[in-house]
Every structure is written in structure tokens, then in C-alpha cells.
Amino acid sequence: MPKHAIRKSKMRMFVTRLVLLNQSLRMPKFAVIDCGTNTFHLLIAEPNEGGGFTTIYRERRFVKLAEDGIQRIGDKAYQRAFNTLEAYAQKINEHQVVATRVSGTAALRTAENGPQFVAEVKDKIGLEIAIIPGKEEAQLIYEGVRQAIGPQEEPWMVMDIGGGSVEFILVDQTGVRWFESFPVGVAVLYKKLHQTEPISAVEIEQTQLFLKSKLVDLELALIRFPTNHLVGAAGTFDVVANILGKAKPTPHCDEVALDGFEQLYQRIITANREERYAMTEIPDD
Numbered sequence: 175m176p177k178h179a180i181r182k183s184k185m186r187m188f189v190t191r192l193v194l195l196n197q198s199l200r201m202p203k204f205a206v207i208d209c210g211t212n213t214f215h216l217l218i219a220e221p222n223e224g225g226g227f228t229t230i231y232r233e234r235r236f237v238k239l240a241e242d243g244i245q246r247i248g249d250k251a252y253q254r255a256f257n258t259l260e261a262y263a264q265k266i267n268e269h270q271v272v273a274t275r276v277s278g279t280a281a282l283r284t285a286e287n288g289p290q291f292v293a294e295v296k297d298k299i300g301l302e303i304a305i306i307p308g309k310e311e312a313q314l315i316y317e318g319v320r321q322a323i324g325p326q327e328e329p330w331m332v333m334d335i336g337g338g339s340v341e342f343i344l345v346d347q348t349g350v351r352w353f354e355s356f357p358v359g360v361a362v363l364y365k366k367l368h369q370t371e372p373i374s375a376v377e378i379e380q381t382q383l384f385l386k387s388k389l390v391d392l393e394l395a396l397i398r399f400p401t402n403h404l405v406g407a408a409g410t411f412d413v414v415a416n417i418l419g420k421a422k423p424t425p426h427c428d429e430v431a432l433d434g435f436e437q438l439y440q441r442i443i444t445a446n447r448e449e450r451y452a453m454t455e456i457p458d459d
Contacts, residue, residue: 202272203230207262209303211240211281211337211361213409214255216262218269226321231269233262234409236459239281240361244338247285255291256299263299277314278305280338280359308355312341316350319343319405322426330403331396335410337361342392344399352395358388360410371446378443406430414438417455 201220208215218231235258242248247255259276266274282288282305292303306314315334329351332343336359343353367381386393406414411430417438419428442450451458 203269205266205269205271205274207259207274207276207301209255209259209276209278209282210237210408211244211279211339211359212236212238213337214258214262216265218266218271231265233265235261238337238361238459239285240337240359240365243365244281244284244362245286247281247287247291252287252291256295259295259299259301263301274301276301276303277311278303279311280308280336280355280357281361283307284338284357308339308341309353311339312343312353312355313350315341315407316343316345316353319407320345322424323405324424326403328403329399329401330405331401332405332407333411334407335360336408342395344395344401346399351399354391354395356388356392358385372444372449413456 201223203218203220205216205218207217214235214237216231216233217229219227219229221227235254237251237255237258239247239251239255241251278288278292282291282303285291288305292305296302312334316332319332326345327347329344329346332341332345334341338357338359338361339355340358341353341355344351363381363384367377367384370377373381405427414435415428415430418430418432418434420431421429423429442453442456445453450456
């Protein structure tokens with residue numbers, strides 16, 4: 175064999191070994207799935223050497239577990255949820271994820287057929303759903319938000335609006351000072367209190383009174399740990415940020431200008447269903 179052919183062959187072997195070495199040195203991929211009351215989220219991420227993470231893949235599907243009420247998952251919602259987790263499992267396999275955590279929150283905590291769903295998913299898809307209590311959910315939300323927004327000088331409150339529950343976490347430089355999960359998610363409020371289109375003045379007042387009665391502990395906590403800085407998590411705040419966001423302090427968060435919020439609130443709350451669907455900046459689901 176000519177010398178140059180031997181050199182080329184050795185070079186190809188060297189490059190192949192280098193590629194395989196680089197692949198073996200790549201950071202492992204991890205996945206988390208959040209089985210919420212309204213939406214199921216999938217995040218596949220790669221940890222960074224200096225801390226933090228890089229998003230590899232992200233997907234959100236509106237499953238609406240509580241469309242027939244939060245006491246039992248309806249047949250259509252049950253099937254949507256199952257199909258979503260099947261698709262997520264396929265994505266996890268495609269990305270060669272080394273570890274996956276699946277968490278179930280308010281709807282799966284409450285629904286009488288929640289344990290049946292968890293068992294069927296484990297048996298047929300191979301994903302094991304951990305049903306987490308509200309306080310653990312709040313703690314996990316805090317850990318994620320802390321990574322997303324970075325260090326803060328002033329005290330802050332995290333609010334995570336879900337379909338079945340809303341979590342509040344009060345934080346200062348020393349860490350979490352208070353947190354709680356309340357069963358006042360958007361699916362609960364809509365099913366219980368929103369019967370007219372647009373929502374009536376009486377229903378708005380009933381909603382405010384209902385929330386005031388349920389959030390007494392939050393009101394007392396804010397007296398003990400006052401703050402003027404709100405950090406919003408989950409889909410409702412994503413929509414607000416898409417409309418009113420003005421900057422990205424970090425790659426994983428947006429800063430929202432509140433001077434336009436009252437106008438946005440009034441436009442939504444005075445609209446009927448058809449008018450809300452016509453608002454192109456707000457997802458139909």
C-alpha cells in the first residue's frame with residue numbers, strides 16, 4: 175500500500191477515535207416531565223460545567239386533566255394524558271437521556287382515578303410518576319426559579335399558577351422563609367365561578383371573596399415577610415411576558431413592564447370566549 179494511503183487510513187482512524195472520545199466526554203442529558211392539571215411539560219437539558227444547564231428540547235401540551243372536574247379525570251383527558259406521555263417517552267429515547275424524573279401535581283393528587291393512571295403509565299410506557307405533595311412542589315419551584323433568575327438583592331415572592339393549585343414562596347437572601355400550596359388553580363376557579371360570557375361583575379366579586387378566604391395564610395405571611403418583587407412561573411406568566419416582556423436578564427427569564435398590565439387585564443376580563451379566541455397573542459388553549 176502506498177505511504178500516503180497508509181497515512182490517510184491512520185488519519186481516518188484517528189478522527190474516528192477522536193469523534194468517539196468527544197461523544198463519550200459529552201455531558202449526560204437529563205429529562206423532567208411535569209404532569210400539571212392543565213399542561214404537561216417536557217424539558218430535556220444538559221448540565222453546564224460551571225453550573226446551570228442548557229436546554230436541549232422543550233415541549234408543552236395542553237392536556238386539561240380537570241376539564242370534567244378535579245375529582246375524577248374524564249375519559250378524553252385520560253387518553254390525552256396517556257398519549258402525551260407516550261410521545262414524551264419517545265423523545266426521551268431519541269435524545270438518549272440517562273435519567274428522567276416525572277412529577278404529578280394537583281389533579282393527580284386529587285383525582286380518584288389518579289392511582290390507576292399512574293399504574294397504567296408505568297406498566298405500558300415505563301415512566302414512573304411520583305405524586306408530590308404541595309409543599310414539595312413549592313420547594314422544587316423555588317429551586318428552579320432560583321437557577322433561572324440568579325441572585326437577588328431584595329426579598330421576592332414566587333407565584334406559580336397551575337390548573338389545580340397555586341404555589342407561593344417567600345424568599346430573601348437567607349433562603350426560603352415561607353411557602354404554601356393552595357387549591358385555587360385556574361381550572362378550579364373556572365369550573366366553580368365562571369359561568370357567564372364575559373365573566374360578570376358578580377362572578378368577579380365572588381372570585382375575589384373566594385380567593386381572599388382561601389389565601390388568609392398568604393396575607394399573614396406577607397405581613398411577616400413583606401416584598402415588592404414578584405417572580406411568576408408557568409404558562410400564565412409566559413403569556414404575560416410574551417405581551418409585556420421588555421428584557422431578558424438571564425437566558426431563562428423575562429422582565430415584564432407592569433405599566434401595561436392593567437390595560438391587558440381589562441381587555442381580557444371584559445371579553446367573551448369568541449373575543450378571547452380572536453386575541454392572537456394569547457394561545458387558544
